[in-house]
Amino acid sequence: MESAAEVSALSIAITKLKATSAVTTKTTAVRIYPIDLPQGATMPCLVVNIASGYDEHMLTGAGKYFRNRVTIECMAATPEEVMSLGDAVMTALQDNVNATIGAFTGVATQFADLDRTDYSDDRATYRRTLDFFIRWRS
Secondary structure, three states: OOOOHHHHHHHHHHHHHHHOOHHHHHHHHEEEEEEOOOOOOOOOEEEEEEEEEEEEOOOOEEEEEEEEEEEEEEEEEEHHHHHHHHHHHHHHOOOOOOOOOEOOEEEEEEEEEEEEEEEEEOOOEEEEEEEEEEEEEE
């Protein structure tokens, strides 16, 4: 079961993606999914997952500064479409500092070094996977 911090990281990422027109002009807001891709989902679309996370500790103990690594899986029918969608996701999440995203303030997001492409065996789905760090204080 996911912790409240992990659910918050999903919420922050999805809220920011849905608020970014470069993303929603390609996917629409309804094709940005948390955790699981619904069967029969229309492409292009995004799936947002948590890769890892922790509460940063201070000298006095838990600092309530949460940092999660979030994976965004971009999916599209062509290589060009998936690369363009990934670029839009990068624009939305690669460099936010002290931002207010949804109900969360003091949010920082940054690219976390993973940018990977692949495709399904039948070449019907092309994927671009991007990782970002999301940090905020509760």
